[in-house]
Amino acid sequence: MLSTTALYTDLSCYYDLMCADINYEAQSRQIHRLHQLFGNSGKKHLDLACGTGPHVRHFIDLGYQSSGLDINQPMLDIALTRCPEAHFSLGNMCQFSVDSKLDLITCFLYSIHYSNDLAELENCIKSVHVALNKGGIFCFNAVDKTLINNNSFVRHSTEYENSEFTFQSGWFYSGDGDKQALKLSIEKSTQEQTQCWQDEHAMVAVNFKQLTALLSPYFEVHLFEHDYDAIMPWNRRSGNALFACVKI
Template sequence: MYSDFKIISTYYDTLYVNDREYGAEAGRVKDLLTRHGAPPRADLLVLACGTGGHIPYFRDEYTVSGLDLSEDMLDLARKKFPEVGFHLGDMINFELETDFDAVVCLYGSIGFVKTVENLRAAMNRIASHLRPGGLALITPWSTAEDFRDLIVVDAADRPDLKIARMEHVRLKEPNMVEVTFHHLLGNNNDVTYHKQSMEIGLFSREEYAAAMIDAGLNVVEVYTGKDVRGGAYIGKRVAGQVRKQ
């Protein structure tokens, strides 16, 4: 069973999910989808939805479904949004019965597929779940061209849980970033330390665009505004071009 988010899921919302970033990001994503023709009350699939941080902002306009590989993250999402349909699955080989007007994958989660081959497989699965004219909106987190090593520092201060966060983001191999999380957690009159490393694939602009095009999607916009973390590749399914695999 996939367990990369087992521990982090227990404090993911406190540390990462906030109205300022998630609200602004989801708002812009809705604008972009509308601009490129998403219908009112569109059926939206949120890929790698995690704990569902974006879902409150999508529910007003769309019929939302979510998919994630982590049981731990999905359990939290299900508790928060019992009326939403969540699926346990892998971006690179998922097969759902429904097709969608739009599929989004946010906060750089696509990088968890790790390899270009898997990126292309994921894009194929996305395209084959889109109705003709349907939209894919994928945030790359960072592209190979834009990537720089960095150390992130941040904190969360809630009455019941305090977190000091440092994350070391470094190039491990030409196409692979390693993120090492150092989290100090203060609760129940105790302070504990959690350290964990994860690998995230780093793909070039050309690799993102080619993966979309080869999956049967026209790249209709590459959005670079800072309100969508990592920007966004937006592809539109050409009528009749994608065969269900």
């Protein structure tokens, strides 16, 4: 088993394959609509945990001055190739600062959970608050620890350079405390040879009541269904949701 960092470093060139079933354009456009509804109409944008930059690409195409931050340099190298007009920074989303205030900060693909614990999650929220202009918004998706099904997972396969890749991921929560895991497996099959990677990404676990309480001193918090085709209030039963947080 490789560590989280080693796995993402060694396989950074396959990251886009791992996320091949994600509709980055739909996600970006939905957050753009939320920004139009709740934001300050500004166009300065930062994507936290930006990875290889696919969301940044779409926000640039939507007219934003977009930038990205990630903790993994190989990812950022790919992002810069994808978005040469953007600025990318190597850094931790729980301890970041910006040179000039922003209007929109995003954090996609549940990456807000990469905060190590509740204290680090609050540090991330504070950093975002400081970085935003008044009326700026912070948009991200999150999963409620109390509604995680440990037996549920997503799986997809794709072909690349004469190899077949199969990716599987799922959440795991023990039922106690502020730690959960994203379990990930990758198989690469080339003719008769198959390579396998297994990993667990340690993540912070919260429920939506806790998360709203952490956000509320800094933001006006709105929860929506995790649906990138329609804007609907969170139904209070779904295990994941979109958060749109307006700086107070």
